[in-house]
Amino acid sequence: MWINFGIKDFIDILLVAIFLYQTYKLMKKSGTLAIFSGVVSFIIAWILVSQVLEMRLMGAIFDKFISVGFVVLVILFQDEIRRFLVALGSHRGWKFLSHLFSKHNQDEHEGKYIASVVLACKNMAKKKTGALICIQQEVDLSIYEHTGEIFEADVNARLIENIFFKNSPLHDGAMIIADNKIKAAGCILPVAQNAKLPKEMGLRHRSGLGMSLETDALVIIVSEERGKISVAQNGNLEINITAEELQQILSHEREIVNYK
Numbered sequence: 554m555w556i557n558f559g560i561k562d563f564i565d566i567l568l569v570a571i572f573l574y575q576t577y578k579l580m581k582k583s584g585t586l587a588i589f590s591g592v593v594s595f596i597i598a599w600i601l602v603s604q605v606l607e608m609r610l611m612g613a614i615f616d617k618f619i620s621v622g623f624v625v626l627v628i629l630f631q632d633e634i635r636r637f638l639v640a641l642g643s644h645r646g647w648k649f650l651s652h653l654f655s656k657h658n659q660d661e662h663e664g665k666y667i668a669s670v671v672l673a674c675k676n677m678a679k680k681k682t683g684a685l686i687c688i689q690q691e692v693d694l695s696i697y698e699h700t701g702e703i704f705e706a707d708v709n710a711r712l713i714e715n716i717f718f719k720n721s722p723l724h725d726g727a728m729i730i731a732d733n734k735i736k737a738a739g740c741i742l743p744v745a746q747n748a749k750l751p752k753e754m755g756l757r758h759r760s761g762l763g764m765s766l767e768t769d770a771l772v773i774i775v776s777e778e779r780g781k782i783s784v785a786q787n788g789n790l791e792i793n794i795t796a797e798e799l800q801q802i803l804s805h806e807r808e809i810v811n812y813k
Contacts, residue, residue: 592626665733666708667803673713674775674782675796683724683777684717685742685757688803689731690786692768701726701740708735717775727760727772743767754792761785773799784809 573593599619603612670686677684687694702723706712708730716738717724726739744756745763754776761772765785774783783792784802789811794802801807 592622666730667800669708669710670713670730670773670803671796671800673710674773674799676710676714677717677775678780678782678796681777681780682714682717682719682775683757684713684773684775685727685761686713686773687727687729687740687742687764688771688773689729689736690769690771692770694729694731694736694768694770697727697740697742697764698729698737701729701737703737704735706735708733727764742772750790758783758785758790758792762788762790765789771803 595618599612599615602608602615666688670688674684674686676682687697712735713728715721716728723739727742728738729736729740742760743763743766744759745766750758750762755778757774757776761774761783762785764770764772766788769787772785774785775781776783781793782796782799783790784794784799785791786809789809791802791809791811798807802809
């Protein structure tokens, strides 16, 4: 058996292991780990019955289930599959060649928005003005930009405060910042359904957490009721942070401490 085991077989097993591990992480984050475990258990049972024990009758029954299993999996994990395809298709890694020669200029201008965003969030927290700001990272957020009003403007603290002013028509939605520009406002974000958040955290926090689960965007939430700043990224949510801590997070000098 091991005589014909070559480098290609090793790579094959390694890729399968990586795929299963990444799938496990995705299922655990989305709260569907129990379903994933059940699917894996069913596949293992099918292999044992059909291939190892060679039970014809049970094998035939399992084969019928396996033949329609793909359709069932698509129905069960449609949200997770959509999230994976969005991340794969919009990932900036595919745009590497087009940005190769502009990398230097991009690094020079990167992070120009930080001071304006921190100042705006600090002022809005003092005035108890609710806000939801998404800052694009690697995953492109164009599909979410089209749910709101699209425009392109320099990031300015006064402009941010005016957009989230209570009488503004765009204050209820989210603002999206990408490439040091405000790309859209009044956008609709996905809401985290299974999030165990305190009752005092409303739709803004659930939307911010939901966006962090769907994409790798860094989401800033300013609470209208409590006047506190929170941040969410990669399924982690840290609440009640200061303006200084927000600046450190935006500058990648500090990690987000997940809410427990």
